[in-house]
Amino acid sequence: MQRILVTGAAGQIGSELTPALRERYGSTHVVASDLRTPAADSPLSGGPFELLDVRDRTRLQAVVVSHNIDAIYHMAAILSATGEANPQLAWDVNINGLVNVLEVARATGVRRVFCPSSIAVFGPETPRCPAPQLTVLHPSTVYGLTKVTGELLGDYYVQRYGLDVRGLRYPGIISSETPPGGGTTDYAVDIFYQALRTAQYTCFVRPDTVLPMMYMPDCIRATLALMDADASRLTRHCDYNVAGISFSAADLAAEIVRHIPGFACTYEPDFRQAIADSWPQSIDDAPARTDWDWRPSFDLASMTADMIRRLKPRLAA
Ligand code: NAD
Numbered sequence: 001m002q003r004i005l006v007t008g009a010a011g012q013i014g015s016e017l018t019p020a021l022r023e024r025y026g027s028t029h030v031v032a033s034d035l036r037t038p039a040a041d042s043p044l045s046g047g048p049f050e051l052l053d054v055r056d057r058t059r060l061q062a063v064v065v066s067h068n069i070d071a072i073y074h075m076a077a078i079l080s081a082t083g084e085a086n087p088q089l090a091w092d093v094n095i096n097g098l099v100n101v102l103e104v105a106r107a108t109g110v111r112r113v114f115c116p117s118s119i120a121v122f123g124p125e126t127p128r129c130p131a132p133q134l135t136v137l138h139p140s141t142v143y144g145l146t147k148v149t150g151e152l153l154g155d156y157y158v159q160r161y162g163l164d165v166r167g168l169r170y171p172g173i174i175s176s177e178t179p180p181g182g183g184t185t186d187y188a189v190d191i192f193y194q195a196l197r198t199a200q201y202t203c204f205v206r207p208d209t210v211l212p213m214m215y216m217p218d219c220i221r222a223t224l225a226l227m228d229a230d231a232s233r234l235t236r237h238c239d240y241n242v243a244g245i246s247f248s249a250a251d252l253a254a255e256i257v258r259h260i261p262g263f264a265c266t267y268e269p270d271f272r273q274a275i276a277d278s279w280p281q282s283i284d285d286a287p288a289r290t291d292w293d294w295r296p297s298f299d300l301a302s303m304t305a306d307m308i309r310r311l312k313p314r315l316a317a
């Protein structure tokens, strides 16, 4: 049975990935870790937790050795909008944290690392509709720079050291359990909270902004499917494109109106508009479909209905 460490486990994805891994591998086999201690009623409460800053290699190695870890899901990162506010912090956490994870893996018994990438690897010169798997990677954010570097570094550890490192270029992730942590695609989650609380939302990108997005159940399924895939079928390692749903901010608002008829969305684009404009509108994920049978299961209508079904009782209470 694998013994897994999840870094950045208290974040938007880690807080749902960790319970999914615990369901598969057993609660005591999956150690959650983060900079911040989760609340007692958090989704992480069902198993071991370690306070861990991924920039501290000594502590990271001590946690890996003491729990006899053989796989790391490295979710700790600084996202695009926070990264533009503090580029040095983004570089420090995203690059030095990743180097520490890979080096600790090499020095200990860790055999497998999952390291997420992002649509942020693409930039204004990338074809936007769809972004091909193999294309120009010239991002305009520090976050995108760290993600391109992370993909290349992961691939290097595969060829140079034989470490099994895998990664996906996640689109913007939409979810109902834990709010997103400082990205450009956060509006596609915030809009649900405000629609249910006040029936109004001021969106920080223009209504015609189209971005690739994915609902959390598909994100978790894609992550587990890539990690389950037979290595002999993989033609790539750390940079698989994965597509979910592409829609504009106005399309999302219109879909929410079908459930909350009085909902009104206004638009006041801020600095995140330029980031969104530098990313593609859709993704070509043919290698993921061929190599490990990837198919998304949620569209805009089913994602919106499920988000509202989950959030409504919680926000009403
Ligand atoms: P998040 O911001 O919600 O969570 C990141 C977590 O990392 C937070 O809990 C934070 O406390 C923790 N963290 C920050 N600095 C740390 C440090 N120095 N040491 C340890 N922990 C630290 O992010 P997320 O949305 O869960 O993203 C997880 C991964 O997926 C990241 O690599 C991100 O780039 C990638 N990704 C996310 C999305 C998305 O839309 N959520 C899209 C593309 C890629």
Ligand code: AKB
Residues within 6 Å of the ligand: 079, 080, 081, 118, 119, 120, 143, 170, 171, 172, 173, 182, 183, 184, 185, 186
């Ligand atoms: C962000 O907006 O920074 C993230 C991402 C797409 O990587 N959600």
